Amino acid sequence: MSTSALLRPLTELQALESESIHIIREVAATFASPVMLFSGGKDSVVMLHLAAKAFWPAPIPFGVLHVDTGHNFAEVLEFRDEAVAFYGAQLKIASVQEYLDDGRLQERPDGTRNPLQTVPLLDAISAGKHDAVFGGGRRDEERARAKERVFSMRDEFGQWEPRNQRPELWSLYNGRHLPGEHVRVFPLSNWTELDVWDYIESEKISLPSIYYAHERQVVLRDGMWIAITDVTPVRDGEQVEFRSVRYRTVGDMSCTAAVLSNASTVHDVITEVALSGLTERGATRADDRLTEAAMEDRKREGYF
Amino acid sequence: MATATYTNRDTVQPGRTLLRLATAGSVDDGKSTLVGRLLFDTNSVLTDTLDHVEQVSKRRGLDRTDLALLTDGLRAEREQGITIDVAYRYFATPARKFILADCPGHVQYTRNTVTGSSTADVIVLLVDARNGVVEQTRRHLAVASLLRVPHVILVVNKIDLVAYSEDVFNRIATDFALLSRSLGVRDTHCIPVSATEGDNVVVRSGRTPWYDGPTVLGYLEQVDDTPLAVGSELRFPVQHVVRPQTARLPPWAASAPAVDGDYRGYAGKIESGRVSVGEEVVVLPRLSRARVEAIETPDGPLDLAVAGQSVVLRLDSDIDVSRGDIVAATDAPPAPVRDLTATVCWLAERDLHVGARVLVQHGTSLTKAIVKGIDGALDLHFEVGEVPGWAPVDALRLNDIGRVRLALASPLPIDSYREHRTTGAFILVDEADGWTLGAGMAGATPFAANPPPARSDSFQSTSAQPGIGKS
Numbered sequence: 001m002s003t004s005a006l007l008r009p010l011t012e013l014q015a016l017e018s019e020s021i022h023i024i025r026e027v028a029a030t031f032a033s034p035v036m037l038f039s040g041g042k043d044s045v046v047m048l049h050l051a052a053k054a055f056w057p058a059p060i061p062f063g064v065l066h067v068d069t070g071h072n073f074a075e076v077l078e079f080r081d082e083a084v085a086f087y088g089a090q091l092k093i094a095s096v097q098e099y100l101d102d103g104r105l106q107e108r109p110d111g112t113r114n115p116l117q118t119v120p121l122l123d124a125i126s127a128g129k130h131d132a133v134f135g136g137g138r139r140d141e142e143r144a145r146a147k148e149r150v151f152s153m154r155d156e157f158g159q160w161e162p163r164n165q166r167p168e169l170w171s172l173y174n175g176r177h178l179p180g181e182h183v184r185v186f187p188l189s190n191w192t193e194l195d196v197w198d199y200i201e202s203e204k205i206s207l208p209s210i211y212y213a214h215e216r217q218v219v220l221r222d223g224m225w226i227a228i229t230d231v232t233p234v235r236d237g238e239q240v241e242f243r244s245v246r247y248r249t250v251g252d253m254s255c256t257a258a259v260l261s262n263a264s265t266v267h268d269v270i271t272e273v274a275l276s277g278l279t280e281r282g283a284t285r286a287d288d289r290l291t292e293a294a295m296e297d298r299k300r301e302g303y304f
Numbered sequence: 305m306a307t308a309t310y311t312n313r314d315t316v317q318p319g320r321t322l323l324r325l326a327t328a329g330s331v332d333d334g335k336s337t338l339v340g341r342l343l344f345d346t347n348s349v350l351t352d353t354l355d356h357v358e359q360v361s362k363r364r365g366l367d368r369t370d371l372a373l374l375t376d377g378l379r380a381e382r383e384q385g386i387t388i389d390v391a392y393r394y395f396a397t398p399a400r401k402f403i404l405a406d407c408p409g410h411v412q413y414t415r416n417t418v419t420g421s422s423t424a425d426v427i428v429l430l431v432d433a434r435n436g437v438v439e440q441t442r443r444h445l446a447v448a449s450l451l452r453v454p455h456v457i458l459v460v461n462k463i464d465l466v467a468y469s470e471d472v473f474n475r476i477a478t479d480f481a482l483l484s485r486s487l488g489v490r491d492t493h494c495i496p497v498s499a500t501e502g503d504n505v506v507v508r509s510g511r512t513p514w515y516d517g518p519t520v521l522g523y524l525e526q527v528d529d530t531p532l533a534v535g536s537e538l539r540f541p542v543q544h545v546v547r548p549q550t551a552r553l554p555p556w557a558a559s560a561p562a563v564d565g566d567y568r569g570y571a572g573k574i575e576s577g578r579v580s581v582g583e584e585v586v587v588l589p590r591l592s593r594a595r596v597e598a599i600e601t602p603d604g605p606l607d608l609a610v611a612g613q614s615v616v617l618r619l620d621s622d623i624d625v626s627r628g629d630i631v632a633a634t635d636a637p638p639a640p641v642r643d644l645t646a647t648v649c650w651l652a653e654r655d656l657h658v659g660a661r662v663l664v665q666h667g668t669s670l671t672k673a674i675v676k677g678i679d680g681a682l683d684l685h686f687e688v689g690e691v692p693g694w695a696p697v698d699a700l701r702l703n704d705i706g707r708v709r710l711a712l713a714s715p716l717p718i719d720s721y722r723e724h725r726t727t728g729a730f731i732l733v734d735e736a737d738g739w740t741l742g743a744g745m746a747g748a749t750p751f752a753a754n755p756p757p758a759r760s761d762s763f764q765s766t767s768a769q770p771g772i773g774k775s
Contacts, residue, residue, distance in 0.1 A: 009529050010612045012322045012401045021614040022573040025543040029627055029668070052556055054571070054614070056602040057563045058548040088554025139392045146391040165389065166740040167415055167651045169422040171573075172665050172731045176738030190403055192394045 013199055019171070020187040021054040023150055024134070026173050027185050028061050031132035035125070038064035038091070040080035041250045042207050043136030046196055047187055049205050052087045063090040067121045069113040070097030071231045071253040079208040092128070094120040111231070112255045122158045125182060132175065132183045140192045150189045156180040194273055201266040210247045213264045218243050224257035316398050321529050326405040326420030326453070329430030330440040334461045338430060338499035339393060339406055340371030342521065345506035348395035349374055390416045399525045414703040415651040417444055418743055421451035422729070426527060428520070430459045433466045433496070437479045443684045446692055449487040449750050450647060450705065452725055455527050456484070456492045459520060463512065464498040470514040483688045488750035495520055532725070533611040537633040538577035538585065539719070539727040541667035542570045544627055546616055557602065569600060569616040570625055572668070575726040577633060579617065580608040587623060588630040588717035589640035594619035628669030630717055630727065640715030645754075646744040648700065648708040648732065656700040656708070662741060664712060666730040672713035679707040680755040694755035700742075707755050708744070720747030
């Protein structure tokens with residue numbers, strides 16, 4: 001390699017990967033009991049892959065946690081278990097269904113379970129005495145996230161106080177906190193949706209099959225393509241269609257919609273995402289449409 | 305001219321790089337509109353976000369889409385119509401990806417400019433063409449200079465409101481050149497812009513024929529992106545020691561070389577310089593020497609690694625290396641010090657007084673410290689052509705930039721910030737509640753001679769005693 005080639009800056013993906021690995025290593029070195037949220041979604045898979053790279057050739061020194069709403073796509077749960085085994089991580093599950101079954105939580109009238117994840121998540125954090133919790137959130141996702149730190153302090157109630165955030169300078173991440181508080185850490189803060197896909201392509205990372213085009217029974221409901229499942233049955237007057245669709249996010253089935261797509265490979269998906277005129281949340285997450293400040297409200301309550 | 309549209313993936317250049325920007329300006333300079341315009345004209349705004357902004361614009365009775373709303377963040381800000389906190393924005397062209405730290409311009413938010421500038425390759429400073437260089441401009445440029453942001457653009461905005469006048473632009477550019485020189489800022493460029501009309505943001509304007517430089521985006525795509533850090537000496541703060549307890553690796557790492565119980569590697573990110581296999585290095589603060597036996601990554605071993613890369617180093621001798629140590633080039637490594645004098649930007653609501661006990665977070669180390677003296681605070685009320693001076697103070701208050709002397713509990717191998725933007729920097733942390741109190745830069749400031757030590761205390765020298773008091 002010539003000297004002039006060496007003086008070239010890192011590529012975008014090299015720089016992002018290195019920054020994320022640095023963040024993940026800082027957390028492992030300075031917190032007593034970190035845990036990484038893992039849903040099987042593309043961002044959390046990329047985050048787990050980065051964790052594996054950060055500690056190589058040793059195993060990942062912390063466990064992963066899935067908050068299972070009970071409304072997950074079967075393909076995603078199957079993938080979740082395979083991925084955890086592949087990367088050699090230990091999986092813990094916090095089950096929203098258990099909370100509903102024993103009455104600690106009640107089903108919402110609209111059937112959406114995303115807002116119900118907060119309590120089982122906070123219980124799992126305190127039960128595991130986790131002082132740092134990794135999340136796959138990105139700042140390009142939503143306006144409230146654009147202002148969040150990489151190390152984001154949470155009080156005993158898991159609440160985020162956007163007006164009282166610590167300044168975050170250079171690459172000096174400060175995770176000191178009081179007993180009872182914990183820190184949410186977002187190693188993918190500076191990644192965009194396209195960066196995530198570019199990285200998935202360059203690292204050959206496996207994803208749940210529903211990220212790629214497949215045929216499925218769907219209805220057009222409130223302008224969004226909803227799959228017909230046990231959780232989201234067809235309603236009176238709706239026209240069921242058999243269409244080629246894929247998912248851009250793989251959250252709770254009750255509030256995650258598909259997009260019409262023929263993109264069956266990573267490359268096709270990247271082309272499609274680059275051309276897309278809708279943000280991934282706007283396109284497919286009904287829960288973000290509830291109010292103008294929906295995400296900000298849920299973050300304040302302790303949701304990621 | 306910049307080709308902004310980036311919907312065709314095939315046009316993306318291989319090896320596209322990342323450039324970090326920070327914005328700064330006063331209230332009403334049109335910063336949000338400029339940022340909104342950059343996002344809009346690079347197709348970085350997606351239809352649903354734009355729909356939302358159009359609806360809000362209509363609801364507020366505006367006759368055109370207010371691009372400033374694109375960067376409108378938190379509910380509290382929307383209610384008050386001001387921006388509170390640094391927000392990060394992302395846009396890209398086929399040549400580069402940009403991370404923009406959008407820093408609020410309100411006077412009391414100087415700390416946000418400090419935060420945004422700490423990682424910036426370029427600072428985008430705005431002035432209103434009708435007002436020219438104002439106090440906030442001088443203040444922000446002083447901060448950019450202190451934080452050693454390599455490149456500065458002055459956006460002379462609202463040029464439409466001065467009838468696209470070349471004279472007005474030239475007068476502001478002359479003022480700015482004078483200001484830059486006195487503050488020690490070398491690489492600057494001025495651009496006449498109307499963010500509302502779109503002149504010279506992404507598309508070259510026909511209404512400023514007298515200006516033949518690049519547009520804002522054109523400049524950002526062309527500015528030299530070689531990090532200064534690559535050219536300086538090796539600094540590798542050790543994050544953790546890799547000692548696999550088991551040789552059993554999960555399936556994803558099946559191709560990794562076999563590791564046995566003797567494996568010992570040092571994981572970290574190269575903050576500056578480069579390192580190659582066989583090179584002799586020194587481990588700070590104990591100054592022990594070793595040779596680099598291997599540079600390892602999960603993607604395969606390297607012969608050489610450069611600033612920005614996260615790697616695992618293996619050394620040839622069994623010296624004691626742990627988290628907080630810095631692997632450095634043998635050529636002129638920083639001498640570990642117990643007395644540290646630095647420029648400190650104070651970021652907290654509570655004041656800093658002499659005698660305060662704080663934590664110093666530097667690289668991957670954390671050290672206790674006592675404030676021995678505050679020798680002055682920069683007076684940023686200065687005119688173009690003047691240099692900010694040090695005013696005597698009894699305490700540092702929010703947004704003050706002061707000269708602070710610290711006594712450290714253990715020797716710290718800290719660089720001059722001038723040469724090392726990462727290992728010359730530190731933060732001060734409150735030991736009790738963990739709050740980030742201040743941002744420190746070791747060594748001299750770029751424009752103001754160091755003040756004499758304040759008389760209020762006797763500064764007792766505690767020279768370096770390696771191995772004693774190591775936390």
